[in-house]
Every structure is written in structure tokens, then in C-alpha cells.
Amino acid sequence: MSKIKKILFIWPTLSKGGAEKVMLDLVSQLQINYEITILVKFHICEFSSLPKVNLVYSDKKRYNGVINKILNRVFFYISIFRLVRCTDIVISKEVIFGLIPSFIASKLFKKYFIVWNHSNLDVYPVVRNNLERKLHKFILANVDRVINVSKYAEASLFDYIGHKLDHSLVIYNHISETVFSEQIKQSSMKCSNGETVKIIIVGRLSKEKNFELALLALNDLVKLHLLDIKLIICGEGEQRSSIEAIVKQNNLEDYVILTGLVHNVIDYIQDSHILISTSNTESFGMTVIEGLACSKPVIITNTGAVEILDNGKYGYIININDKSELINKILEVINNYDIALEKARLGYLSLSRFSGSAIIRQWDNLFDEIIFASK
Known part of the structure; x- marks a missing residue:
């Protein structure tokens, strides 16, 4: 000692x-x-x-x-x-x-x-x-x-x-010990036909987190009329007014939930189907760990968080600021949700290294x- x-x-x-x-x-x-x-x-x-x-x-x-x-x-x-x-x-x-x-x-x-x-x-x-x-x-x-x-x-x-x-x-x-607590269970949610698909993104509402990419991808997904979808944004910060403006400009009020600052973010992740991270820069990515802790499929940009996903073994990686790739990965996860859940389950089992x-x-x-x- x-x-x-x-x-x-x-x-x-x-x-x-x-x-x-x-x-x-x-x-x-x-x-x-x-x-x-x-x-x-x-x-x-x-x-x-x-x-x-x-x-x-x-x-x-x-x-x-x-x-x-x-x-x-x-x-x-x-x-x-x-x-x-x-x-x-x-x-x-x-x-x-x-x-x-x-x-x-x-x-x-x-x-x-x-x-x-x-x-x-x-x-x-x-x-x-x-x-x-x-x-x-x-x-x-x-x-x-x-x-x-x-x-x-x-x-x-x-x-x-x-x-x-x-x-x-x-x-x-x-990782905080609460991540391994009995309260966090394996995901039992499914992406069934007709069910609202909930996608969550967590973080400070700042420019480098690039929430605009998630909103623009959501806008295109809504226009495809392929699924009922909600984007839950958990966080607060200086970019809130800009995010609200994008939501209004694209008539996304019915598809976006801005929770503000929350202390029970795990509850929101557990109630979602997919966690995404659209950051332009990320040194580590604790929200990615929280997503895996809840056994949720995770889609992230190619930043420091790729080490958590073991370069794609435990989730999905896209290029930074690539809207088309983000849309395609979201659709891939939804259409192959059992495979995505298995990746997330293996990711959960790997968290002991942290x-x-x-x-x-x-x-x-x-x-x-x-x-x-x-x-």
C-alpha cells in the first residue's frame, strides 16, 4: 500500500x-x-x-x-x-x-x-x-x-x-460500481414492427458533440416513413438553442425529446433501443460504457471510444460527421436487432477491464x- x-x-x-x-x-x-x-x-x-x-x-x-x-x-x-x-x-x-x-x-x-x-x-x-x-x-x-x-x-x-x-x-x-449493480439488467427490448424505436444520445450540449448530425440523420429517417422513431437527447449546455432551432426548422418537434440535465441517465438508456455518439472528438466516452452496461446496441464515431468497442467487436463505428453512414448503421441495427444485441451483450461482459x-x-x-x- x-x-x-x-x-x-x-x-x-x-x-x-x-x-x-x-x-x-x-x-x-x-x-x-x-x-x-x-x-x-x-x-x-x-x-x-x-x-x-x-x-x-x-x-x-x-x-x-x-x-x-x-x-x-x-x-x-x-x-x-x-x-x-x-x-x-x-x-x-x-x-x-x-x-x-x-x-x-x-x-x-x-x-x-x-x-x-x-x-x-x-x-x-x-x-x-x-x-x-x-x-x-x-x-x-x-x-x-x-x-x-x-x-x-x-x-x-x-x-x-x-x-x-x-x-x-x-x-x-x-466505471462506477453502480454500472455493475443488480439494477442494470440485460436488455429485453425488441425492435418490433409498429413499435416506436427510441434512439438516445447523451452528453453536454456543446459544439464538439455534433448533435446536429444526429438531428439531420433523424430528419432523413423520418422522411423515409420506414419506422416510428424518437430521438432522446439527455444533457444541457450552450448549444441548446441551436439544437432547438434545428428541431423547429425541420419540424421535428414530435420526434425529439430534450430532457435537459438528468441524474438518472441509466434509466433513460434502459428505456431506449439504441445509443449513439456523434462526437467530432471524444477521448474516452463514458456514455458508451453506460450503453453497454445496459446491453444496448451502440453506434459511435471513430474517436477514442472505439477502444471501448474493441474496434467494432462490441458495437458499430462510423466516420466522423458522416450522415449517410449513421443512417445506414441505424437501419442495420434495427433490421438485425438480435445480432446488435449480441454485440452489446459481449460488450457488457468485457466491461470488467474498466x-x-x-x-x-x-x-x-x-x-x-x-x-x-x-x-
Whole structure:
């Protein structure tokens, strides 16, 4: 067992995103053996329950105005230096805003610094200008470790940096124990003639998730008059008004359900026939795991989530932003639903590779390596 006692996570917000959910799930496991602190810049929390750890907000709310924004940043930087000083390991998300002060503080106080990369950085860089990009690349190249959530994300990191990093490592996101609970059963739904086919897509309503592709494919399917179909969109975000506009422009009001932010997404997946992901970029794809956990056929774009499907063994893969291919795969799944269910069943059985115990063991091994190297 690792002798390290204190770990500091530095995160932008606790908005209900995939990276935030994964971080909180990991913390809930690590808190058994480690003293955990989470430093959050903005006092935004969309989770109904949180691990019982030391949670520190550097501001009380997200202020507007130039002076207040400067003060928020100053308070955040002060909090970083104060907390880094009395911790053993610092783990920060890959976004640039927290990396610079965290990197400096870790070097100043001689703390082990890990960047946890949840992004495809060559496609979706988390910087705003060339100066930030240079600083970002320098920090990533000089931290103690970069942990990537998939091989796809690691390859993207290397493309972004321009070369491989010896201190880079892949540790997959782990699955919450609720995924393996007795409540999630094998799918008993069928795509029978005359039955409404429910297709679900889950995620933050943001541009990179490309919900427009799903809506345009739905529009073409509706025009074919081949089946009764509903698209359930679970999530909230800045693209909601754009999505609503596409729905209205194409007269899809009777075919689309926008649930908004939900805390029981598994219930919605269980009540659907097919789960799709139309993202332009995806480093891992927790919703794909949730779909397989419910033994639902899954159709995804060719992003990091293909590793979950073992390159098509457990589901269906299409090219990014390919509407025709998405339509054809949906029809293929519906017309061969028993085959699609068998793929999903095998996918469910494969999920043990992402179990909490397996992934936590990798984190523990990393922490043990840190102790050994520091002696």
C-alpha cells in the first residue's frame, strides 16, 4: 500500500461533464486510503452528491467584470500555492488555466505533479493563443507524469507536442460500481414492427458533440416513413438553442425529446433501443460504457471510444460527421436487432477491464512508483 497521504486535485468546475464525473468517481475510491482535497476555481456544482473530501472553492461565485475576474484569478492562484505546499501529489486537468500556477508551485515546493489528460489535444486544444500553446506544450513536456484516459488521447497528445513523451501513461477511466449493480439488467427490448424505436444520445450540449448530425440523420429517417422513431437527447449546455432551432426548422418537434440535465441517465438508456455518439472528438466516452452496461446496441464515431468497442467487436463505428453512414448503421441495427444485441451483450461482459478495482490498482502502482523514485 502506498505511503502517500495527501493528494490535491485541481479542477475548473464541478459542472456535470464526463471528466468531472470520472474525477469524482476516482476520488470516491481513493479517499479510502488517501487524504484528498479538491480545489475548484468556480463555485459551480451540478452533482447531487459528492465524496466526503476536503472541497475548496477559490471563489464564492463566477463574477463578471474585468476587476472581479482578475480578483478571481488571484484568489485561485493563492489557493493553489497554499494547498500545493501541504500536499504530496498534485493532479490537474489538462486545461491551461490551472497548469501554469500548479506547475510553478509544484516545482517550488518539490511536489510530484501529474497532468490528467481528458482531451484530444491536437483536435481540441485547450488554449486561446500561440503564447498559451507554447506554455502548455512546455508544461506537458516537463511535468512528472501525463496520464491519458485512452490510447487515442495519448496519440493525440504526441501529435500536439510533436513527439512522444517518456513520462506519458494510459490509465483508462474507471466505471462506477453502480454500472455493475443488480439494477442494470440485460436488455429485453425488441425492435418490433409498429413499435416506436427510441434512439438516445447523451452528453453536454456543446459544439464538439455534433448533435446536429444526429438531428439531420433523424430528419432523413423520418422522411423515409420506414419506422416510428424518437430521438432522446439527455444533457444541457450552450448549444441548446441551436439544437432547438434545428428541431423547429425541420419540424421535428414530435420526434425529439430534450430532457435537459438528468441524474438518472441509466434509466433513460434502459428505456431506449439504441445509443449513439456523434462526437467530432471524444477521448474516452463514458456514455458508451453506460450503453453497454445496459446491453444496448451502440453506434459511435471513430474517436477514442472505439477502444471501448474493441474496434467494432462490441458495437458499430462510423466516420466522423458522416450522415449517410449513421443512417445506414441505424437501419442495420434495427433490421438485425438480435445480432446488435449480441454485440452489446459481449460488450457488457468485457466491461470488467474498466472496473474500479482494476483501474485503482494502476493508480496505486503509480503512487508506489512515486514513493520508490523519491527515496
